[in-house]
Amino acid sequence: MDGVKRTPLHDVHESAGGRMVDFAGWRMPIQYRGTLEEHRAVRQAAGLFDVSHMGEARVRGPQAIDYLQWITCNDISKPKPGRAQYNALTTPEGGFVDDLLIYKIAADDLLLVINAGNTPKDLAWLQEQAGRFDVEVTDESADWCQLALQGPKAVSILERCTDVELAKLRYYSFRRGDVAGASCIVSRTGYTGEDGFEVYGPADAAVGLWNAVMEAGAADGLQPVGLGARDTLRLEAKMALYGNDIDESTTVLEADLGWIVKLAKGDFIGRDVLARQAEEGVQKRLAGFELGGRRIARHDYPAVHDGKVVGRVTSGTFAPTLEKSIGLCYLPVELTEPGTRFEVDCRGRAEPATVVPTPFYKRDA
Amino acid sequence: MHPDDRKYSKDHEWILVDGETGTVGITDFAQKELGDIVFVELPETDQSVDKDGALGSIESVKSVSEIFLPVSGTVTEVNEALNDSPETVNSDPHGDGWYCKITLSNPAELDDLMDAEAYEKFIAG
Numbered sequence: 001m002d003g004v005k006r007t008p009l010h011d012v013h014e015s016a017g018g019r020m021v022d023f024a025g026w027r028m029p030i031q032y033r034g035t036l037e038e039h040r041a042v043r044q045a046a047g048l049f050d051v052s053h054m055g056e057a058r059v060r061g062p063q064a065i066d067y068l069q070w071i072t073c074n075d076i077s078k079p080k081p082g083r084a085q086y087n088a089l090t091t092p093e094g095g096f097v098d099d100l101l102i103y104k105i106a107a108d109d110l111l112l113v114i115n116a117g118n119t120p121k122d123l124a125w126l127q128e129q130a131g132r133f134d135v136e137v138t139d140e141s142a143d144w145c146q147l148a149l150q151g152p153k154a155v156s157i158l159e160r161c162t163d164v165e166l167a168k169l170r171y172y173s174f175r176r177g178d179v180a181g182a183s184c185i186v187s188r189t190g191y192t193g194e195d196g197f198e199v200y201g202p203a204d205a206a207v208g209l210w211n212a213v214m215e216a217g218a219a220d221g222l223q224p225v226g227l228g229a230r231d232t233l234r235l236e237a238k239m240a241l242y243g244n245d246i247d248e249s250t251t252v253l254e255a256d257l258g259w260i261v262k263l264a265k266g267d268f269i270g271r272d273v274l275a276r277q278a279e280e281g282v283q284k285r286l287a288g289f290e291l292g293g294r295r296i297a298r299h300d301y302p303a304v305h306d307g308k309v310v311g312r313v314t315s316g317t318f319a320p321t322l323e324k325s326i327g328l329c330y331l332p333v334e335l336t337e338p339g340t341r342f343e344v345d346c347r348g349r350a351e352p353a354t355v356v357p358t359p360f361y362k363r364d365a
Numbered sequence: 366m367h368p369d370d371r372k373y374s375k376d377h378e379w380i381l382v383d384g385e386t387g388t389v390g391i392t393d394f395a396q397k398e399l400g401d402i403v404f405v406e407l408p409e410t411d412q413s414v415d416k417d418g419a420l421g422s423i424e425s426v427k428s429v430s431e432i433f434l435p436v437s438g439t440v441t442e443v444n445e446a447l448n449d450s451p452e453t454v455n456s457d458p459h460g461d462g463w464y465c466k467i468t469l470s471n472p473a474e475l476d477d478l479m480d481a482e483a484y485e486k487f488i489a490g
Contacts, residue, residue, distance in 0.1 A: 030400075030427070031400060034400065034401050034455075035400055035401050035426045035427070036401040036426065036452075228400065228426060228427060232426060293404070294403055294404040294424075294451070295404055295406075295424060296403070296404070296424050296426075296429070298429070317426060318403040318404070318424075318426055325403075325404075347422075347429070
C-alpha cells in the first residue's frame with residue numbers, strides 16, 4: 001500500500017503471527033494471540049510492544065528550555081537531567097497540538113516523543129515556533145526504534161539484557177546504556193498502568209533488541225502485544241489517546257490534566273485561556289464511567305442525561321482486568337461527580353452509565 | 366476449517382438444517398476477524414424474521430457486528446449460555462458457540478447460500 005510506513009520490526013511481527021492493520025499511517029500489529037490474552041499477560045507477567053511508529057524530535061541549543069517552556073504547559077525547567085516529563089504542546093486556545101514525553105538529556109539537549117499520526121504536524125509546529133529561539137529542532141523519527149516492555153516481570157526480564165542498573169531507575173527516570181549490544185535509552189515509563197520500561201535504540205538494532213528481550217522473557221510468560229491490548233491497557237489506566245480523548249479542540253484542563261498545567265512558570269502558548277479556565281472553572285471535563293451491561297460504549301456514541309445529549313464518548317472498551325464495560329466522556333462539570341447516572345446511546349439502545357473515579361485500574365504498589 | 370454439513374452466507378453466518386429446524390451461528394472466519402468476543406445480543410424467541418433480517422449483534426473488543434438470518438424463519442431457541450460465556454463463539458463457533466435455532470419458513474432459500482467449498486473460495490477473495 002502506497003505511503004504506509006513499516007517499522008524495522010514489520011517482518012518480525014508477521015512471522016510471529018501478528019495481524020497487521022493500518023494505524024496512523026503505519027502498518028502495525030493489532031494482535032498476535034488475542035487482545036484479551038495479551039492484556040492479561042501484561043497485567044500478570046510481561047508484554048513487549050513495538051512502538052517504533054512514535055515520532056522523535058530532538059531539541060538542542062542554549063535556549064532549548066526557554067523554547068520548550070513557551071510551547072508547552074508543564075514546567076520543563078524543573079526535572080533534572082535523566083528525568084522524563086509528560087507534557088503537552090498547546091494551541092493558542094489551550095488545546096493540544098499533541099501530548100508528549102520530554103526526555104531531559106541535558107538542559108540544552110532534549111528528546112521529544114510524539115504521537116505517530118501527529119509527527120508531520122508537530123514537526124512543522126516545532127519549526128515554526130523555533131524561529132525566535134537559539135535552538136535547533138531535528139526530526140529523528142527514522143533514527144530510533146522504540147520497544148516497550150511492560151508488566152510485573154519487566155525488571156527481571158530486562159536485567160538479563162542490559163548493564164543499566166534497573167533497580168536504581170525510578171519511575172520517569174532514564175539512563176543511557178547497553179541493551180543486547182546496542183546503545184539505548186532505557187526509561188522507566190509506559191502506557192499500560194504497569195511497571196515497565198520504554199527502550200529507545202538505533203533503528204537498525206530493532207530486530208536484535210526485540211529477539212533478545214523475547215528470548216530473555218520466554219520462561220516468564222512474556223508475550224508480544226499488539227495495538228488492541230495497548231488500547232485496553234491504557235484505557236484501564238486512564239491514559240489519554242490523542243485523536244480520541246484529546247485534540248486541538250479540548251483544553252488541557254477540560255481533559256482533566258490540570259497536573260501538567262503550570263501557570264506560575266511564566267507565559268506560554270495558550271496560557272491566557274488555561275488561566276481563565278483555572279479561575280472560572282471549566283464547563284465540561286473528561287470523566288470515566290462504567291456501563292451497566294457488557295456492551296461497549298464506542299467513540300462518538302452520545303451521552304444522554306434527562307433526555308438530552310450532554311456529551312460524546314471519547315474512548316470505550318470492555319476492561320479485561322475489571323471485567324466491566326468502561327469509557328471516557330466529556331460531560332458538563334455538574335455531571336462529573338462519581339455516582340452520577342446517565343445513559344450512553346449504544347446504537348439506539350440506552351445503556352445505563354455511572355460516573356466512577358479514575359484511573360479504573362491501579363496496580364498494587 | 367468450515368464443515369461441509371451446512372450452508373454459509375456472505376454475511377458470514379452458517380446454518381445447519383435438520384428437517385424443518387435450522388441452527389444458526391457465525392463462521393470461524395467471522396470470529397477470527399472479530400477477535401475476542403465480549404458480548405452477544407441474542408434475538409427474542411418466537412420472533413419471525415425475513416431472509417437477511419437483523420437478529421442481534423456480537424461485540425468484540427475491536428468492533429460490533431450485526432447478525433443476519435440467512436433464510437426466513439421463526440426463532441425457536443437462543444443460546445442463553447452465551448450471556449455468561451460469549452467467548453464460546455471464539456472457541457467453538459461451529460458447535461457450542463451457536464447463536465439461535467429457527468423453524469424455516471421457506472427452505473427453498475437455502476439454495477441461495479454457499480456450501481463450504483464455495484464459502485472458502487468466497488473468503489479467500
